[in-house]
Amino acid sequence: MPxxxxxxxxxxxxxxFRLGIASAGIKRAGRKDVVIMExxxxxxxxxxxxxxxxCAAPVTxxxxxxxxxxxxxxxxxxxxNAGTGNPGMQAALKTCAALAELVGVDSKxxxxxxxxxxxxxxxxxxxxxxxxxxxxxxxxxxxxxxxxGIMTTDTLPKGVSRQITLAGETVTVTGISKGAGMIxxxxxxxxxxxxxxxxxxxxxxxxxxxxAADLSFNRITIDGDTSTNDCCMLIATGQTQAxxxxxxxxxxxxxxxxxxxxxxxxxxxxxxxxxxxxxxxxTVQVNGGNNRDECLDVGYAISHSxxxxxALFASDPNWGRILAAVGRAGVPDLDVEKIDVxxxxxxxxxxxxxxxxxxxAQGAAIMAQAEITIRIELGRGEHSExxxxxxxxxxxxxxxxxxxx
Amino acid sequence: MPxxxxxxxxxxxxxxFRLGIASAGIKRAGRKDVVIMExxxxxxxxxxxxxxxxCAAPVTxxxxxxxxxxxxxxxxxxxxNAGTGNPGMQAALKTCAALAELVGVDSKxxxxxxxxxxxxxxxxxxxxxxxxxxxxxxxxxxxxxxxxGIMTTDTLPKGVSRQITLAGETVTVTGISKGAGMIxxxxxxxxxxxxxxxxxxxxxxxxxxxxAADLSFNRITIDGDTSTNDCCMLIATGQTQAxxxxxxxxxxxxxxxxxxxxxxxxxxxxxxxxxxxxxxxxTVQVNGGNNRDECLDVGYAISHSxxxxxALFASDPNWGRILAAVGRAGVPDLDVEKIDVxxxxxxxxxxxxxxxxxxxAQGAAIMAQAEITIRIELGRGEHSExxxxxxxxxxxxxxxxxxxx
Numbered sequence: 188m189p190x191x192x193x194x195x196x197x198x199x200x201x202x203x204f205r206l207g208i209a210s211a212g213i214k215r216a217g218r219k220d221v222v223i224m225e226x227x228x229x230x231x232x233x234x235x236x237x238x239x240x241x242c243a244a245p246v247t248x249x250x251x252x253x254x255x256x257x258x259x260x261x262x263x264x265x266x267x268n269a270g271t272g273n274p275g276m277q278a279a280l281k282t283c284a285a286l287a288e289l290v291g292v293d294s295k296x297x298x299x300x301x302x303x304x305x306x307x308x309x310x311x312x313x314x315x316x317x318x319x320x321x322x323x324x325x326x327x328x329x330x331x332x333x334x335x336g337i338m339t340t341d342t343l344p345k346g347v348s349r350q351i352t353l354a355g356e357t358v359t360v361t362g363i364s365k366g367a368g369m370i371x372x373x374x375x376x377x378x379x380x381x382x383x384x385x386x387x388x389x390x391x392x393x394x395x396x397x398x399a400a401d402l403s404f405n406r407i408t409i410d411g412d413t414s415t416n417d418c419c420m421l422i423a424t425g426q427t428q429a430x431x432x433x434x435x436x437x438x439x440x441x442x443x444x445x446x447x448x449x450x451x452x453x454x455x456x457x458x459x460x461x462x463x464x465x466x467x468x469x470t471v472q473v474n475g476g477n478n479r480d481e482c483l484d485v486g487y488a489i490s491h492s493x494x495x496x497x498a499l500f501a502s503d504p505n506w507g508r509i510l511a512a513v514g515r516a517g518v519p520d521l522d523v524e525k526i527d528v529x530x531x532x533x534x535x536x537x538x539x540x541x542x543x544x545x546x547x548a549q550g551a552a553i554m555a556q557a558e559i560t561i562r563i564e565l566g567r568g569e570h571s572e573x574x575x576x577x578x579x580x581x582x583x584x585x586x587x588x589x590x591x592x
Numbered sequence: 593m594p595x596x597x598x599x600x601x602x603x604x605x606x607x608x609f610r611l612g613i614a615s616a617g618i619k620r621a622g623r624k625d626v627v628i629m630e631x632x633x634x635x636x637x638x639x640x641x642x643x644x645x646x647c648a649a650p651v652t653x654x655x656x657x658x659x660x661x662x663x664x665x666x667x668x669x670x671x672x673n674a675g676t677g678n679p680g681m682q683a684a685l686k687t688c689a690a691l692a693e694l695v696g697v698d699s700k701x702x703x704x705x706x707x708x709x710x711x712x713x714x715x716x717x718x719x720x721x722x723x724x725x726x727x728x729x730x731x732x733x734x735x736x737x738x739x740x741g742i743m744t745t746d747t748l749p750k751g752v753s754r755q756i757t758l759a760g761e762t763v764t765v766t767g768i769s770k771g772a773g774m775i776x777x778x779x780x781x782x783x784x785x786x787x788x789x790x791x792x793x794x795x796x797x798x799x800x801x802x803x804a805a806d807l808s809f810n811r812i813t814i815d816g817d818t819s820t821n822d823c824c825m826l827i828a829t830g831q832t833q834a835x836x837x838x839x840x841x842x843x844x845x846x847x848x849x850x851x852x853x854x855x856x857x858x859x860x861x862x863x864x865x866x867x868x869x870x871x872x873x874x875t876v877q878v879n880g881g882n883n884r885d886e887c888l889d890v891g892y893a894i895s896h897s898x899x900x901x902x903a904l905f906a907s908d909p910n911w912g913r914i915l916a917a918v919g920r921a922g923v924p925d926l927d928v929e930k931i932d933v934x935x936x937x938x939x940x941x942x943x944x945x946x947x948x949x950x951x952x953a954q955g956a957a958i959m960a961q962a963e964i965t966i967r968i969e970l971g972r973g974e975h976s977e978x979x980x981x982x983x984x985x986x987x988x989x990x991x992x993x994x995x996x997x
Contacts, residue, residue, distance in 0.1 A: 240926040241919030241944070270915045272945025305912025306946060307636065370901060410898040412913070413920035493815040493898070493984070494774060494992055501993035507710025508817070510675045511774065514646030515818035521645040539646070540677025541711060579898070584986050588906035589901055 189555050190468040190577075192460040198330035198348045199359045201382040203227035203424025206333040207324035211317035213310060214265030214303060221314055222336040223286070223321040224260040224380065230424045232257050232298070234395040235400045237372075237417035243269035244276040245299040246416060248283065255295040260420065261286050261314075262378065264339050264365075268301040268309035269415040278311040285315040285570035289322060302305045302339055302378055302416050327507065334363040337378050340586065341367045344484050345457035346573055353439045358385045360446050360520075363420075364454040367462040368587060370409035372400075372417050372455075379404060379419035379454055385443055386425035387432050394434075396421040403451040407575045409462040410583075411491040421447065459575045464583030467499045468558045471574045475565040481518045482572035485563055488516035496579030499559070504550025506535045513563060525566030530559065594748050595873040595982075597865040603735035604764045605788040608632035608829025611738040612729035616722035618715060619670030619708065626719060627692070627741040628726040629785065635829045637662050637703070638798040640805050642777075642822035648674035649681040649714075650704040651821060653688065660700035665825065666691050666719075667783065668676040669744050669770075673714035674708040674820040683716040690720040694727060703824045707744055707770070707783055707821050739768040742783055744990065746772045750862035752855045754757050758844045761834035763790045765851050769824075769859040773868040773992065775814035777805075777822050777860075784809060784824035784859055790848055791830035792837050799839075800849055801826040808856040812980045814867040816896040826852065864980045869988030872904045873963045876979045880970040881925075886923045887977035893921035901984030904964070909955025911940045918968060930971030935964065986997055 207223045214220065226232060232566050234253050236246050245268055261282060268275045287294035301309060334344035348361040362381030367388050368370075387395070400419055425431075432443050460468050476482035489495055492512045498505040509528055514521070528536035530553045535545045553559060612628045619625065631637060639658050641651050642843045650673055666687060673680045684704045692699035706714060739749035753766040767786030771777075792800070805824055830836075837848050865873050876894050881887035894900055903910040914933055919926070933941035935958045940950045958964060 237921035239916060240923070241915045241928050267912070270912050270941065272943070275945075305916060355762060369913075371920075412897050412899045412916060415912075415916050415919060491896075492817050493988070497989055497992035500989065503993070505676050507672070507820075508774075510646045511644060511710060511817060511820050513645040514820060515776075518645065518673050523646050536675070538677070540675060540680075579989060581986055581989050583898070584902055584905065584984060584989055587902035588908070 189461040192343055193332060193430040195331050195346045196348060197342055198361050199347045199350055199374050200327035200330070201359050201361050201424060202327065202384045203230060203426035204382040204422060205325040205327050206329040207321040207326070207330060208332045208336040209317040209321035209324060211313045213263060213264065213313055219336045220264045221317040221321050222262040222333045223325065225325055226258055226422050227424050227426060228258065230422055231387055231389040231392045233389060233396040233421045235396055235419050237414055239413050239415045241270060241415050243267055243301060243416045244271060244279040245301045246418060248279050249298045249300065250509045252295045252298050258292050258296045259286055259290060260298045260300065262300040262337055263314050264337060265303040266301055266307055267303050267305045267416050270306040271308050274308055278309040281311040282314045286318055289318055300378060300418055305415060307528040318522065330361055330363060335362065337365040339365065339461060341365050341461050343461055345454055345461065347451055347453040349446050351442055351446050353361060353432065353443065356427050358427050358429055359383060360450050362450050362454050364458055366458045367461050368410060369412040369414040370407065370458060370462065371411045371413045372404040372407065379451065381447065381450055382422040382424065384424045384426040385432050386427060386429065391433055392421055392423050398444070399448040399451045402448055402552055403455040406573060407455045407459050407460060408487065408490050409577050412456055422491045430435040456575055459577055462577035463586045464580040465577035466580050467578040469499060469576050469578065470560040471576060472560060472571065473565065474562065474571045474572040475511065475567055476569050477568035479572060482570050484518060485513055485516045485565065486572055486574040488512040489561060490574050493579055498577035500552065500580045502554040504530060504547065504554045506550070509561065510536060522567065522583055527564040527566070529562040530554065594866040595870055597748055597862055600736050600739060600749055600751045601753060603751045604755060605735070606766050606829060607732065607789045608635060609827060610730040610732050611734040612726040612731070613734060613737045613741040614722040614726035614729060616668065616718040618668060618718055621710050624741045626722040626726050627667040627738045628730065630730055630830050631663055631827050632831060633663065635827055636792055636794040636797045638794060638801040638826045640801055640824050640915050643818045644818050646675060646820050648672055648706060648821045649676060649684045650706045651710040651823060653684050653705045654705065654823060657700045657703050661696070661698050661919045662701050662703045664691055664695060664702045665705065665785065666702055667705040667742055668719050669742060670708040671706055671712055672708045673716050674713040676713050679713055683714040686716045687719045687921055689731065690929045691723055694723055705783060705823055710820060711959035735766055735768060740854045742768065742770040744770065745868060746770050746866055748866055750859055750866065752858040754851050754855055756847055756851050758790065758834040758837065758848065761832050763832050763834055764788060764878050765855050767859050769863055771863045772866050773815060773861060774817045774819040775812065776816045776818045777809045777812065784856065786852065786855055787827040787829065789829050789831040790837050791826040791832060791834065796828055796838055797828050800852055803849070804853040804856045807853055808860040811978060812860045813892065813895050813983050814864060814865050843946045861980055864982055867982035868991045869985040870982035871985050872983040874904060874981050874983065875965040876981060877965060877967045877976065878970065879967065880972055881975040882973035883975050884977060887975050889923060890921045890970065891977055891979040892916055893917040894966060895981040896977050898984055904983035905985045907956065907959040909935060909952065909959045911955065914966065915941060921982035927972065932969040932971070934967040937958065
């Protein structure tokens, strides 16, 4: 059961951005497994992609096509088209060419995305067969359907929408995401699509995306396994009447950047809330580090520790496991006598030893909550980093022993 | 159920090394939880210890006492005396002093070891109360009893013994180990004790231990969690009539070094075979790397991946997850088209894509075995590294959701 994740909120349409959904029967007949997204002419599109060296064929193509004025995004689930070598690349190219011909653009203006089983060749003909129906279905009001169309082991669709006022005009930022396992994004998540009708040139948009991804999708982890198919795309259609947003735009730039960050953070957290087998939503906050990397090292050591994750599942305030993870995180010259550990507001370890006022009952009450913050005070500098993760449950093992990624 | 681990073999006594076991009732009344080991005067003792910054009080003391001609090793289970601050250090000192007084040595000649729950103060008086009985029990023939006396979540005791001939004299190497969870040793395992009656000076012995630990205890991982209490000790009593072994001893040195490595490797593998919830014993071999570190990075990415571990548990030849782990291991400029992946002798991926001759039935048959080798050929250099690990089962989650380390 997802932790604190409800039904989709209202997802405001983004002028100039249409979405169409269809069923290609890739893994299961009748399942909505193909999504086309169309960005109006003149849109800027930015993307960040997995750093996994075994990146999937569609990821390689996306990187190449991103600079070619892309207009269409073609997403399929049920097959990741990863580890498929040259035949996989040919299959991806074929789907791009087919869509390009149907809509009258160059095939390099199509960005392909695949998610699902690794190591099986994409059934390109099935995808191509579904394109006319998906194009027929294109509509600015289809965000919710598209959020469902990109799901794999997700139990709930994920979408976030915000509206802001830029120079007197209403501007929308709407996004959807998917992913529940093989989640430790490295520059992006499994799949995330965020669109706005703001007017933003591509290089500025790319900067906005990179910064927001670093604070959202690049700060979540479910199982530490970076996917071969991670992609996160930010599209600006420029259909608003508001002026173009540049870095010189001051308050307006900051407002748009903050809104994009907020939307992406909520989308990223939704992935954690719906993590495979998750029963807890855990915020890991590391303060007082000398630099970003050592805060992240400590944060990931905690977030990936199977012993901490099983203790979270058991609601066991087993803080010895937290200390052990901090101690093995590889921070140079770590002075354990300066370290405080908190569960929510309760100090459990002060100066490296058990806090005098801490009681087991206090810890047990906090660990029983569905949402928990583990806070580490390193006491050696001014840097802070925050990660979000889940517990490790029987259900995680069951899902991944039964499902083939 | 441990994988391929039977009852203890014959453990030959080591002249000059006696072991005594007693019950202090630290965690449960009646359990054998205190072991004293006595090395005859003139013995050399070498040790390697956890690199976890939150190392336990006894580890800190061991490091200090190692250079003080130690004679006695005092081990307790049921309490790790870690994360206990200054009171924990006082408790450890008190037990050393009590034993030293009973046997008439300086308290710095006692090396203390603790394993069990982290974060609770060691009940020093209980340990001290058990010392007379343990001393009374000292005997060269007590290796098997000591192997049981140091167990925590282990399901079977672990011991290995070899005899070799050095300069016409029979020399024995016998060792015991324990550990089943929080296992990714970093310079040592939870606890390992190996003794020989060979004559070896301390600096030479320390070199032998470090080299053997690097190829044995430092190449196993169950859950990636380096313990706060890892210690591995090598004792040479020098009671043999054979000549002293130095690095200049040529063949004899090599024979002793190889025997120590073999004993330690089998002890380390025994820990993996008895890993928490283990149903598979997995060898991860990475060949063709440019250097040691990149081979280890790939090996650990595979060994720690929850997705690969759950696939191993399910006997699912899900090689896409193996590719994904190799791809995210952080090897610079990795050319995926040079990578071959084998399950035992079956090539499943050649040049980064599915091998043509590979069949799903072949993979399924291998994955159904209790012992499996995953071999990665990076195709970029001459370095190789081998790790040993386990799967991730429901039982692992159950044990760690119920047991408090």
